[in-house]
Amino acid sequence: MSGRGTRGGARRGVAKRAGKYHHGDLRRALLEAARRLLEREGPLGVCLRAAARRAGVSQTAPYRHFADKEALLAALAAEGLGELADRMAAASRAESSPPAALRAIGVAYATTAAQNPHLFRLMFGPEAADKERYPAVREAGARAYQVLLDTIGACQQAGAVRGGDPEDLALAAWSAVHGLSCLIVDGRLTGKAIAGGDAGSAAVRVTSELMAGLAPR
Amino acid sequence: MSGRGTRGGARRGVAKRAGKYHHGDLRRALLEAARRLLEREGPLGVCLRAAARRAGVSQTAPYRHFADKEALLAALAAEGLGELADRMAAASRAESSPPAALRAIGVAYATTAAQNPHLFRLMFGPEAADKERYPAVREAGARAYQVLLDTIGACQQAGAVRGGDPEDLALAAWSAVHGLSCLIVDGRLTGKAIAGGDAGSAAVRVTSELMAGLAPR
């Protein structure tokens, strides 16, 4: 939200020259339409033509703003990754001790996934097959990863997590929380461990095991 | 492979009455064609018509064997889950101590995922949206889960893992290994932790952290 002046929301400071045909910002309108389609119908229901219909333009208009369907999906994935990174950072900042921050990040991750299952799948799944090619996707993903890495570093400094390559520890932490999130999002846990419970409490449990595993021996 | 006489490969003992039109077992031929499509083109490349073409039948023939495309994908997912369960069980049996078996299961899981990325995604992702509705999918998934649960129980008996509800411990273990597998399959780890390394060694590392987390305190 605050931003660092990097890139990301480019072209937004410029006053949009109020819609010549329909919109001042058809790109944005298409993204919003696609996101609504994603949330309601799932990843399979997102189609360029439907997004164009919702935006009130012809079926070929989107091609002025996105090279193809995958580019639209990648833009959506980048949006989701950016929001995930924001929530992780906010959760981390809200805690006063590094280990509490690490736990909070895990909970924020799983909660965000549970609240936007389709978007979460799009962010990591194969719908946008080559999304790593898109700089916006890479940047948002790297930002989220950096929050995790920084917090693990702080935990090491505070003596709450053992030393060693932070990347190795980050892999274990990310795997645990990401795996839980995938299982929740894919509905694999109904009737099992989180039956009746919510994503947050499952995340608390999983991150507890994780913290025990990362503790200095 | 050995089987318990449950279900699974039904109708296979019966001598197939040698193709009336084209095949004695078009269902099997369609599954094999779809699986090849899946491996080559990814989940998006699997389509009923192409599978029919490969099997040498008309585009409508598949509907005699599968209610719709999702049913075919679900059958494929069930196949993959069954193979995963087999490999987990074999890996577990090959070890002599319970904790070694638990580690081996984790490695088998991640290795299987890394070797069949598209199939793994199909098994857990949204391509076959309501796959839980298909008994074959549920049964194969439950069998894999049971291997994990049994091994955790054995670890508890051996004093290698602390007491408590095995389902809770299974959730943590499954999350960690499943998360690692998803990250590998989605190509999230290239250039990071497993750069140059393979899925197996990453799995060894992640399961080590995990075992430390599950150890008696």
Next chain:
DNA sequence: ACCTGAACACCGTTCAAGT
């Protein structure tokens, strides 16, 4: 620069038939 309309190749699925 930005959008439209017609068109092409492709799908999933259905339906009336054929043997």
Next chain:
DNA sequence: ACCTGAACACCGTTCAAGT
């Protein structure tokens, strides 16, 4: 019982135009 052929509604994408 098992398969075919024609057809419908839908997509992604391209191309020649329009303003």
